[in-house]
Amino acid sequence: MARYDFRSPRLHLEATLSSGAEIGLGKSQAHYLQNVLRLKPGDWVLVFNGRDGEWRAALSGAGKRAALTLQEPTRGQTLPLDLHYLFAPLKHERLDYMVQKAVEMGVSHLQPVLTQHAQAQRIKVERVRANAIEAAEQCGVLTVPEVCEPISFGRALGERQPDRLLVFCDEDAEVKDPIAALSAARAAPGQARATPPLAVLVGPEGGFSDAERAAVLKEPNVVRLALGPRILRADTAAVAALALVQAVLGDWR
C-alpha cells in the first residue's frame, strides 16, 4: 500500500459522491469528527460509499450544520473480490473482533451460519453491520461487506452455487499442504489471474458435528483444510484461512 494515506480519518457515507458536492453529516458522524477527532473547518477527511470510489473532502460548517465538501477523487471504485465468509456466531467482543478481521481480510459477504455447536444461536445483525462499517473505514476498503441474516447450516450448503469454491476449515482434516490444495482450484494456465467465486467456512470453537462434516464432504467443489496440527480459536482460523485463500486465489497476488 505504498503512498496510501491511511492517517486521514475516513468515513463511509451513503450519499452520491461527486466533485464539489456538499454532504450534510449525520449527528454521530458530526460528533465524531468535531468532538472526538477535534477536526476544524478545512481539515481533510477521506470518504467512500462503495459506488463512487474514494474522495478527499473538507470539513465545513460547525455543530449541527457540519458538512463535508468533496474536493478530489483519491481512488477509483473497484469491485471487491467475490469472497463469502461463513462463520458460526460468537458472542460479544469475540464476534466484533471476528467481523473486524474478516473485513480487513477483504471479504465481500459476512454470512453467519447456525451450526450445532455454535457459541451463539442469534446475532444482532445491526451491530455486526455497524462494526463492519467501522472496520471498513479503518482498513481502507472501498466497499463495506454485505452482512446477511443468520441461516441454518443446511440452508447455507443448499444455497451455495456449485461454482463457488467452498474452503472448509475442519479441525478433523488431515494436515497436508494447504497451498497445493487451494492451488488446484485455480483457473487453468492462460487464465492465471481469474478468480472463482469463493466461500470460506469456519466452524465454532466446539467444531462441526459429524453430521455437518458429512454433509459438507458430500458437496462438490470443496477444499478441506486442517490449518495445521494445533487447535486454532475460531477467530484465528478465520484470519489464517482467509490469508491462505487471498494469497493463493485472491487479491494478495
Place this chain on the structure above:
Amino acid sequence: MARYDFRSPRLHLEATLSSGAEIGLGKSQAHYLQNVLRLKPGDWVLVFNGRDGEWRAALSGAGKRAALTLQEPTRGQTLPLDLHYLFAPLKHERLDYMVQKAVEMGVSHLQPVLTQHAQAQRIKVERVRANAIEAAEQCGVLTVPEVCEPISFGRALGERQPDRLLVFCDEDAEVKDPIAALSAARAAPGQARATPPLAVLVGPEGGFSDAERAAVLKEPNVVRLALGPRILRADTAAVAALALVQAVLGDWR
C-alpha cells in the same frame, strides 16, 4: 488433528513426567482444577512439560494435597519448528491477544522488538510468559514458546544469524505473490521437507520508520511481504503472516 482429545483440561507442569509419577500441584493449579473446573479425584487431565511429551494423569487427593498421578503417555515429545516471532509491543489486551495467537500459530520464540512507532516501549515479560503458558495449554502444543526480554530494533537485526530467513511484513511493500516469494526460500528439491530457521517480523500499527525499513532491506536473506492491498491491524498481520509461513515453509504441510 483427527482424534486429538482437546476437550480434557490440559496443564503445563515443570516436573519430570514418567509413568506412575505423582506430582503435587501448586496452589493456583490446584484451585483451577478443583474449584474452577470442579474436577473430582479420578478425573483426567492432560499434562506436558516441553521435554517428556504429553501424558494422561488422574487427579488425586483434595484441597492442598491435590496431586496428579501420571497414567499413560498420549503423545511423544516433538521439537517445535524453529520459528521466531518478532513484534512491536502492543498494550494490554491487544498484547495478550497477539501472544495467544502467536502460540496457536506455532512459534517457538516470542521476541518483543522496540521500534520507533511501537504502541508501548516496555512489556511485562512475566505477564507475557503466563499468557503463553495458558495459550499453549489450550491449543495443544507440546512446548511453551520462549518469551524473551524486549530488545532494540537494531539489536534484533544485528543478532539474527544470516541463515535465519527473515519474513518482513511491510505495509509499504508492493502487493505481489507472497506464496512465490516464500517458496523461493524453501530448500532445494530433494530436501523438500527441510525447513530453514525462520523469523517473522511484524511492525507496529504506525508502521516501520524509513530508517528501520532501510536497515532491514540491507540485510541478507529477507523476504518482504505486503500482506495484501488493505491495512491490517498488527495482530491480524501476525496471524496472516504466520499462516503463510507455516503453510509454505512450516508444519502446516
